[in-house]
Amino acid sequence: MMKKGNNINKKYGLCFAILLVLLFVSVISSISVGSTNISFKEVWNALCGNKDNIVVYRIIWDVRMPRICAAIFLGGALTVSGYLLQIFFSNPIAGPFVLGISSGAKLTVALAMICFISNGVQMSSGMLVLSAFIGSMVSMGFVLLVSGKVKNMSMLVVCGVMIGYICSAICDFIVAFAEDSNIVNLHNWSLGSFAGMLWSHVSCMAVVITLAIICVFLLSKPMHAYQLGEEYAKNLGVNIKRFRLAIILLSGILSACVTAFAGPISFVGIAVPHLIRVMFKTSKPMVLVPGCFLGGACFCLICDMIARTVFAPIELSISSVTAIFGAPIVIIMLVKRKANHTRG
Amino acid sequence: MxxxxxxxxxxxxxxxxxxxxxxxxxxxxxxxxxxxxxxxxxxxxxxxxxxxxxxxxxxxxxxxxxxxxxxxxxxxxxxxxxxxxxxxxxxxxxxxxxxxxxxxxxxxxxxxxxxxxxxxxxxxxxxxxxxxxxxxxxxxxxxxxxxxxxxxxxxxxxxxxxxxxxxxxxxxxxxxxxxxxxxxxxxxxxxxxxxxxxxxxxxxxxxxxxxxxxxxxxxxxxxxxxxxxxxxxxxxxxxxQGSYNVEGSLMELPPVKNPPEIFVIAGGGFGISVYHKLWRKQIPFAAGVLHENDIETPVAKSLASSIVLERAFEPVSEEKMMEAKKILQYCKSVVCACEQFGTMNMNNKLLLNYAKEQNMLIGPNFL
CATH class of the missing domain: 3.40.50.300 (P-loop containing nucleotide triphosphate hydrolases)
Known part of the structure; x- marks a missing residue:
């Protein structure tokens, strides 16, 4: 029996190692690939702080590195946020995008940006996150209200998509009628993009996301119990009210952070947790939470690399790329589950 | 405590x-x-x-x-x-x-x-x-x-x-x-x-x-x-609709209410499967002569449209036999589920002989 346990731990270790290697490779190639291709040697030199080639040094440290860090943090955050929602609704097709939470955050961020910009005030990262958090909580409130009325998960998802459309529509109106030329930026952002990240953004998101992920990890044990359903969890001694509140807040903060800095990004929150579950073949949150974070980081990094290189110099929105890779995964997952259900 | x-x-x-x-x-x-x-x-x-x-x-x-x-x-x-x-x-x-x-x-x-x-x-x-x-x-x-x-x-x-x-x-x-x-x-x-x-x-x-x-x-x-x-x-x-038999912890469905078409000579538990089979075909039947403490009596009570009972531990009396014979005469045929007869149910054997004489007897695989 002990030997078996060791084997399982080895398997998890191997999966984590694969994810880390993948992340490392994606980081290195993300640094070197782009509108200017940089050789690995130059990348190495610049990373070591060698300023001989000042142009390369600037490109790497001022443009690509903040963008890469953002993709890592935000990708991880988005995936964990999706995973939390899946635990909360005990349904694998829950995610911040399909439930309209990202769109809610997008709307409030757009509103806040316009208010501040038209008054000539630049928004700080903290204010961005805060406004996104308010929006995501309002959307989440709606979703919870609906989930109280309809027990059927597919109905809930349809409602979430509708909320998402409403928010996006309002957002489009605002952007279209906004006068200031600064709003041009807003348009790009509202489609979803990692472009134009500053180190100040990165440090803000790093702090918020790291804290939130630590909290999520600390909730692994009650999450494990909650997977059997609310009644069993309560019987096992989980404080359900507090637990549910914590899950909602944390997933809200994580997805708000993503929306505040990179706009709404689709499908990552559903597709990546699914891939990670398949890869690790377990349901243990203690393994899946870090797995999801790493997986999401790799996924977003690779998608971002594709978004900015395939049709360079034109950049695709990140959502277009994540949708192309993510949506088929979700469809395959749904079809497989359906097949399982009819068999059982 | x-x-x-x-x-x-x-x-x-x-x-x-x-x-x-x-x-x-x-x-x-x-x-x-x-x-x-x-x-x-x-x-x-x-x-x-x-x-x-x-x-x-x-x-x-x-x-x-x-x-x-x-x-x-x-x-x-x-x-x-x-x-x-x-x-x-x-x-x-x-x-x-x-x-x-x-x-x-x-x-x-x-x-x-x-x-x-x-x-x-x-x-x-x-x-x-x-x-x-x-x-x-x-x-x-x-x-x-x-x-x-x-x-x-x-x-x-x-x-x-x-x-x-x-x-x-x-x-x-x-x-x-x-x-x-x-x-x-x-x-x-x-x-x-x-x-x-x-x-x-x-x-x-x-x-x-x-x-x-x-x-x-x-x-x-x-x-x-x-x-x-x-x-x-x-x-x-x-x-x-139906009944619950506590002694055997068995559920029984309600009997077919029409006058009996088949008379079952039974006892000692041999009749139970015949009763169930008849019920499944929805054929009304009578059963007798059974003892009150017979293992199959509760089943017969729930399923038969009429039943002739003798007191427990007493031999089947002449009187009960005649009662059974009366019912039997109105039936189309007779099934005998008993494999052997002894002192207590000797009169059932007479019943069987009567059925044989009348050419009413059909085998246990009657359906």
Whole structure:
């Protein structure tokens, strides 16, 4: 029996190692690939702080590195946020995008940006996150209200998509009628993009996301119990009210952070947790939470690399790329589950 | 020493009261079963008792302490549950499920000690699912799933185990196995067991106390022997079409009401299969002459449209034989389910001879 346990731990270790290697490779190639291709040697030199080639040094440290860090943090955050929602609704097709939470955050961020910009005030990262958090909580409130009325998960998802459309529509109106030329930026952002990240953004998101992920990890044990359903969890001694509140807040903060800095990004929150579950073949949150974070980081990094290189110099929105890779995964997952259900 | 003691407990949803006046006394090592028709509030009582619902009134004391004053973790070490609903989830192994039962005992990260691992395997062994420890839960049959959930509950090392319809998805073999496991837990591990059951025959076999819920209150309360009578069970479940035979714990459907077409000469239990076969074909029949204490008399009573009975331990009298003959004459044919005749039913043999003379006799494979 002990030997078996060791084997399982080895398997998890191997999966984590694969994810880390993948992340490392994606980081290195993300640094070197782009509108200017940089050789690995130059990348190495610049990373070591060698300023001989000042142009390369600037490109790497001022443009690509903040963008890469953002993709890592935000990708991880988005995936964990999706995973939390899946635990909360005990349904694998829950995610911040399909439930309209990202769109809610997008709307409030757009509103806040316009208010501040038209008054000539630049928004700080903290204010961005805060406004996104308010929006995501309002959307989440709606979703919870609906989930109280309809027990059927597919109905809930349809409602979430509708909320998402409403928010996006309002957002489009605002952007279209906004006068200031600064709003041009807003348009790009509202489609979803990692472009134009500053180190100040990165440090803000790093702090918020790291804290939130630590909290999520600390909730692994009650999450494990909650997977059997609310009644069993309560019987096992989980404080359900507090637990549910914590899950909602944390997933809200994580997805708000993503929306505040990179706009709404689709499908990552559903597709990546699914891939990670398949890869690790377990349901243990203690393994899946870090797995999801790493997986999401790799996924977003690779998608971002594709978004900015395939049709360079034109950049695709990140959502277009994540949708192309993510949506088929979700469809395959749904079809497989359906097949399982009819068999059982 | 009462482990569970409720007084004037009232349960329901919100303002809507479903069952009132619940006074239960349960000791450790005893099995208490709630029976009663669907929707009468058995689950509501269990839900209130496990604090999934809050009580509407009255008191409930668990191990000398008011139920409401327990904190979640304290209660988790005292009480564990097995529910009716199905559990879903991907990539759960059976062991994963059972391991959840250790939740109240592990630290904040849920790291397992060797003892925790041992307890998990013990629980799986108890429900005969040890070989499936690493199998995926979703691939098991309903009966196996139910047993894994029971193992989870056992692994939680409770003093009281609460089960809501634990036998619902089980086939007959697993029902018996479940009954054995529950009895074992009560006797060997000194657990108190409180459950709701649909299977009244199973309830009768294993319960120390049966609680009958009807019309929003506890209708009867006591040992199964005191409660189980055909009339009472029929009343409890409002059975108007059919009957419940307590002696054999068998359900019987209502008899075919028309005048008998076939007369069955039977006794000693040989007739039961013939009665059932005739009932399935919906052929009305008469049976006789049977002794009152014959094993097949209750079945014949429920299914035959007429029946001739002799007092227990008395030979079949001339009088009863003539009565039977009268009925027999109006039938189309006669079936003899008896294989042998002795002193007590010698007159049945005369009946048989009469049928032979009249050319009414048909073989047991008559249909």
């Amino acid at each position: 009462e482990y569970v003691l409720t007084e004037q407990m009232r349960v329901g949803y919100g303002k809507h009261e479903i069952v009132q006046n619940i006074n239960l006394h349960l000791k450790r090592g005893e099995i208490m079963t709630l029976i009663g028709p669907n929707g009468v509030g058995k689950s509501t009582i269990l839900k209130s008792f496990t604090r999934q619902l809050s009580m509407l009134g009255g008191t409930c004391v668990l191990d000398n302490k008011e139920l409401e004053t327990y904190n979640d973790r304290e209660l988790a070490k005292k009480m564990s549950i097995v529910l009716t609903g199905r559990v879903q989830g991907e990539y759960f192994t059976c062991k994963d499920i059972v391991e959840k039962g250790r939740y109240p005992y592990t630290g904040s990260f849920g790291i397992f000690s060797d003892e925790d691992h041992r307890k998990v395997m013990e629980a799986l062994e108890l429900v005969n699912m040890k070989d499936y420890a690493d199998c995926l839960f979703e691939q098991l049959s309903d009966g196996q799933k139910q047993r894994v959930l029971l193992a989870k509950a056992v692994c939680q090392e409770p003093e009281i185990l609460v089960l809501d319809e634990p036998a619902s998805f089980l086939d007959i073999r697993y029902k018996l196995e479940l009954a054995q496991i529950l009895k074992h837990l009560a006797k060997e591990k000194n657990m108190a067991i409180l459950m709701a059951l649909h299977e009244i025959d199973l309830a009768k076999r294993i319960s120390d106390i049966v609680v009958c819920i009807k019309d929003g209150k506890v209708d009867q309360y006591g040992e199964p022997e005191d409660i189980y009578s055909s009339d009472y069970i029929s009343k409890l479940y409002d059975i108007k």
